[in-house]
Structure formats: C-alpha cells, structure tokens
Amino acid sequence: MAKQISELKLGILGGGQLGRMLIQEAVNYNVSTLILDPDPDAPCKNLANYFECGSITDFDTVYNFGKKADLITIEIEKVNIEALEQLEKEGKLVFPQSRVIRLIQDKGIQKQFFKENDIPTSPFQLVNGKAELVNVNFPFPYMLKQRRDGYDGKGVMKIENLYDVENAFEGPCLMEELVDFEKEIAVIVSRNSNGDVKTFPMVEMEFNAEANLVEFLISPSTYPADVQERAEKIACQIASALNITGLLAVEMFITKNGDILVNELAPRPHNSGHHTIEGNFVSQFEQHLRAICNLPLGDTRSRSNAVMINLLGEKGHDGVAKYQGLEKIMAIDGVYVHLYGKKYTKPFRKMGHVTIVDQNREHAIEKANFVKQTLKVIS
Structure with a gap:
C-alpha cells in the first residue's frame, strides 16, 4: 500500500455498532474514518x-462517498454493489471485494458456491416464490429463507405443513433441510492481500429462540481438538475459495452424528467475534484493519475464557433506552460493558453487549448468567 496506515482515509458503508467498534480500533492507528449511513443519529455519528x-443502497450516494476515501469497507452487506464495482474499476480499494459482497448478498448463490466448492452444507433447493412450494418434493419440516436482505433472524421461517406454506414468504427463497444439530458454532477467519490467513478459535453459540439472535457465546470451545481443527479448516477453505481480503465469519452447525455443516457467511466483523476485544490478543476489529491494509495479521489466541452476551431491548419496551442493573454488574471483576450509542430501544433491538472474562470457565459462565438476569434495557 502506497500510504502508511496512519495516512489513510477509511470509508465505511454503515454506521451501526460494528462500524463504531471498528472506529474505536482505527483510532489507535490514527486512521481517518468516513461513515455513510441513512440514520442521522447512527451510533458512529x-x-x-x-x-x-x-443511502448505502443508492448508486450515486455510495459512488460519490467512496471517491472521498482511500480504502472502502462495509459493516453490513446490504450496499450498492454497482457503485463499488465502478469505484474498483477507477482504482479504489474495496475490501471485501465487491464480487464477494455480491455473492454473499444472495443466500441462494451462497449455497450454490458451497456446493460447487465441496463445502459441507445442508441439502437445499431454490424457488422463485411461494407458489412453487406446493409442487416441490422437499420433506417437511424445512427452513425457508428469503434469498436477499434477511438479517438478525429476519427473513427466516420454519415450514412444518401446508398451512405454513400458505403463509410463506413471497419472492425468491431458499429451502433448506432442517438440521438436527447439537451446537451452533462459528469461526472467524482473516485473510490479507498477500494471502496470509489466520483463524480465531472456534466459539459455541446459544440463540434466543424467540428473536433468533445470538444471545450467549462461549470462547474458546471445549469440543475435541479434531472437531475444532475441522471447523477452522473449513473456514480457511472458504476464505481461499473466495480469495477474500478482510474478515469472514463462518457460521456452522455440529450435527448429532458429528458432521460440520456450513450455515451462512458474513464478510465483515461479526457478532460472533465481539468477545475478542477483551478475550483474545488481537480483536476481530483490529484484525479486519490489518487484513484490509495488507499488514501482518495479529495473534488470534485466547487470553482467557470469555463469554459474550448480546444486550437486547426488553419485550414491551419501546422508547428512550434506560439500562437497569448496570451498576450491579459493573461491580463484578472481569465484566466489560459495550453500549452502542442507540438512543431508542425496542424489543430485541441490539443495544450493546457484555463480555465476561475469567481464567475459570465455570466462573465466567456463572457471572454471565448473573449479568443476563440482572442487566435489562428498558424504556
């Protein structure tokens, strides 16, 4: 890279919590940050x-914004690809590359990519709309996902019978066999332009069934070393096949018979890596900066056991956010609070996260359960 990292103007499409935490890391390298976001009160503002x-989906807005930056990255995939492609043609660095974002924007194309590259995933079928669901030979129950724009549990539904078919999504969708899994896991892999690759240790996730959001994450995993090695090998295989520059979160299932199946990808810092800020020698945010600036990748090893809890808005609360129980949890050693700067809460909105670190895994989990029961986002 012609310029040193401290001389760069980094353009970030999206000004939410991921962009906010990326900025907090960029400050350490004196990187100037430029944010584009449709919310006038975005957390990055x-x-x-x-x-x-x-708008991050409007061609002219994204194109003109991108011209102000030396290097462009994203904190959300729903961006205008055509503008990024044009910027790349004009010599701007865009990481992850626009072709990678285009592939991952469409869950159907993503699944076809898995199949073409021998990446283990659940059986699937693509349909153009719910009218086709009546005639397909796909066993109940199955998962139905909108091919585009789904996130944080939105755009996903379980189809158990013909009645559910009648209430299914309109438009292009992906049908997936329902996986009888033992655990949901994730591996974050980083890759720079030189082709250097490093993975963060595999993590285990527990989901809020009602919101379909990660609610509880434990790092490092206690699965046998061979299972963790397989998961990390799959993540590296995907990063190599994509030829990606940047960070890639690979969400997977471990089935009850020990198979590992890839669920979805995210080409950016991800919820499954928030614990790395306190729990690892390098955070996912610093690693993303290192990767997109083609610098040596950092030490991904865990410092200690870490448990991350998503701080979600409480049901029945919609308005200016208040944090109940904050002082109680801050009195506990090893508890680190990250609030995202969102003024208003609503049910299940991501308002922050809390990471608990402890050399004793069981103690970390006990503290995390106390935090989960004590800290509430209300209005």
Missing part, C-alpha cells in the same frame, strides 16, 4: 472524522 447521512 459522533465518532467518525466525517459523517454523511445518506
């Missing part, structure tokens, strides 16, 4: 060197 309120 007061942290970025330059903030622009505008």
